[in-house]
Amino acid sequence: MSDAATPTGHSLHTLYRDHGSWLEGWLSRRMGNAWDAADLRQDTFVRVLSSSQQIADMHEPRAYLLTVGKRLLSNFYTRRNLEQAYLDALASLPEDSVPSPEQRWLLLETLQALDELLDGLPTLVRRAFLWSQLEDVGYREIAERLEVSERTVKRYMAQAYEHCLLVDF
Structure with missing residues (x-):
């Protein structure tokens, strides 16, 4: 047409x-x-x-x-x-x-997709999620780094998981 x-x-x-x-x-x-x-x-x-x-x-x-x-x-x-x-x-x-140029390109694309996925989350929630998922940092250590309680970190993680599940690509 x-x-x-x-x-x-x-x-x-x-x-x-x-x-x-x-x-x-x-x-x-x-x-x-x-x-x-x-x-x-x-x-x-x-x-x-x-x-x-x-x-x-x-x-x-x-x-x-x-x-x-x-x-x-x-x-x-x-x-x-x-x-x-x-x-x-x-x-x-x-x-x-x-990494090779091809691996670099794939990694940059993945980082961009992850950044877009987490867009809109509060900074502390993003940090908690990224430390947990990318650096395998436990909730206790995340709580110490962010100077919040472990319970707050659990809420942050729940918020981040919910955000990831509900994001519309």
């Missing part, structure tokens, strides 16, 4: 034509990189296309695009910081322990 034949196809085209350059300029000023800004502009419109928001009913299209663009920009910087932390950790490994 062509864009013109879909009810929102023409509206999306109009939205892209009228506001795409503006959005890319806004992103470029914040990022200082035209290539990444162009990618995020495209990602923004893909998100708009896949959202439940009716394009034809948008009263403030720039505000909507800006909201989606800001979220993607935040995700971009979160991912960049995560990648840098991972690369810093790799630099401290002995040379014979450094």
Whole structure:
């Protein structure tokens, strides 16, 4: 089905034509990189296309695009910081322990997925969950590290497990 034949196809085209350059300029000023800004502009419109928001009913299209663009920009910087932390950790490994480029890519993808999965949890809950799951730290030690009771750590873990089960991918 062509864009013109879909009810929102023409509206999306109009939205892209009228506001795409503006959005890319806004992103470029914040990022200082035209290539990444162009990618995020495209990602923004893909998100708009896949959202439940009716394009034809948008009263403030720039505000909507800006909201989606800001979220993607935040995700971009979160991912960049995560990648840098991972690369810093790799630099401290002995040379014979450094993973291959393919393994690095898989690990970064896994870290990104884990970060997205835990997004929205309070910081202490995230820390407790990550220490427990990734470092095999017991509840007593987590309680000491966080300066809370073991009972609180159990509540944190229950909250994290519930969050993981209810997250919608």
